[in-house]
Amino acid sequence: MAFFRPRVSREAEVRYHADQEISKSLPELLEMARQAEETLQQLRAAGADEFELREAGIALDKALTEALRAAEAGQRATFGVKAYDDRIARRKAKATPAGAMWTAEVDRLRTLREANRMWGIPRVPRPVPVAH
Numbered sequence: 001m002a003f004f005r006p007r008v009s010r011e012a013e014v015r016y017h018a019d020q021e022i023s024k025s026l027p028e029l030l031e032m033a034r035q036a037e038e039t040l041q042q043l044r045a046a047g048a049d050e051f052e053l054r055e056a057g058i059a060l061d062k063a064l065t066e067a068l069r070a071a072e073a074g075q076r077a078t079f080g081v082k083a084y085d086d087r088i089a090r091r092k093a094k095a096t097p098a099g100a101m102w103t104a105e106v107d108r109l110r111t112l113r114e115a116n117r118m119w120g121i122p123r124v125p126r127p128v129p130v131a132h
Helices: 010-023 026-046 050-079 087-094 097-120
Strands: none
Touching (some): 010 050, 050 087
């Protein structure tokens, strides 16, 4: 007796393979984020002005965003190709050890990025326009 086994959509397969390729760059992106964070800390220790700190904070934000995107791609790829089309498969995959590890990494990077956005990028005061 043959059982019908639904295949995943072609779009899900394409996204799965794309996510696998994107996630391969995660170690390099994490290293870039670490270097950007180190630069920001060195500038703070040296007493740099707000403009330099702002530029370094924005560079760290960009590096963390790229690393987060790669980690999210790795998370989706770890969940498997079925998880792209089926939310139940996604929930089940999240409960596996590999899924939980990727979920924790994504949450960690998201927390670092949000903390940097809140406290790491100084707001440079802008001059108030004078009404004539």
